[in-house]
């Protein structure tokens with residue numbers, strides 16, 4: 001076991017840290033930096049993205065031939081955490097959901113032509129993308145086998161009908177990856193299809209208002225009523241929709257965790273700063289054991305999350321699926337983020353509840369972490385399934401040299 005990171009990754013980390021501190025963090029305190037939905041205003045984002053690209057800090061997660069730095073998942077874990085010291089960070093480096101996950105799945109599964117058409121413009125920051133899977137009742141949510149949106153094959157195209165909702169970024173996205181039913185086969189009934197926003201036969205019914213700040217393009221409800229998708233725009237072949245979903249969602253869940261750890265650390269940073277200067281009843285907050293226990297507990301739980309994320313990243317970098325590790329990391333980190341924001345607000349008193357710090361932003365944002373990309377309960381159900389299959393092998397160490 002080796003808990004060291006390569007010097008090249010440390011170099012990216014320190015450059016990202018400096019960029020975030022110099023270019024991004026100061027913007028958080030200025031109301032003019034925000035759009036109407038609590039995210040960074042687009043003109044400002046464009047300027048920062050140009051600076052990040054010029055600094056060679058762009059799409060680091062992708063392979064060099066795709067326009068990235070080939071960081072690998074372990075390198076990403078280090079860098080994404082650093083990016084999300086600021087609430088605006090990841091999107092500046094083109095490492096935010098949903099484009100991040102969409103780029104990675106297109107890079108992994110797209111044909112050369114598909115990469116040229118659907119992936120390259122996202123990598124270049126010319127368009128945004130969305131991943132459309134979840135449906136309102138009685139369609140598929142936690143259980144993808146309930147997906148009801150149909151893509152019916154007619155000649156050399158598929159004709160789509162159905163509904164999706166909570167599709168992040170849909171209002172601003174040009175490239176969509178849609179998961180739809182192409183047959184009733186229980187294992188191979190789903191397929192992934194790509195379409196462009198300008199194609200007729202679909203519409204955005206509404207931008208769903210949510211409790212937290214929103215990604216650019218919001219979270220939308222979509223209706224499909226005769227959208228025609230040419231067969232060449234199918235990703236990974238008919239009936240391979242579940243495979244596409246696994247390839248996309250495993251790493252995408254983990255990248256959420258990497259970013260959430262950065263936000264969790266930021267909560268601790270703000271809490272420590274206030275505790276170190278605030279006195280009451282003749283004692284500095286930071287000198288009270290009750291405060292020290294809260295911060296020590298968070299530090300420990302953040303580190304547990306980091307170790308789980310790193311183990312999953314290591315497994316993915318080695319070609320595995322890291323299903324258990326990703327599930328454990330997702331549950332752990334989503335809950336740590338939630339608690340870190342809560343504890344930091346408590347330590348900051350009334351200030352924590354105000355908009356003078358980003359804690360309230362993070363608190364509202366954090367609640368979704370326990371729902372998106374698999375609710376806590378679903379991940380625990382999956383973990384219990386592994387436990388039933390593997391018994392005590394669930395905790396087995398991999399042995400060097402073993403296949």
Ligand SMILES: Cc1cc2nc3c(=O)[nH]c(=O)nc-3n(C[C@H](O)[C@H](O)[C@H](O)COP(=O)(O)OP(=O)(O)OC[C@H]3O[C@@H](n4cnc5c(N)ncnc54)[C@H](O)[C@@H]3O)c2cc1C
Pocket residue numbers: 098131132133134135140141142143165166167168169210219368371372373374375377378381
């Ligand atoms: C902010 C946000 C952004 C999102 N972005 C996207 C996106 O870009 N694309 C997309 O396709 N989807 C997106 N989603 C949808 C998200 O992935 C789903 O909400 C999630 O998968 C859960 O599905 P559901 O909402 O249908 O919950 P349901 O399946 O209706 O489940 C409801 C609740 O039931 C409980 N539950 C479910 N299954 C079990 C079980 N087996 N055991 C015990 N309890 C259980 C859980 O508490 C769960 O929260 C987004 C959601 C949010 C909130």
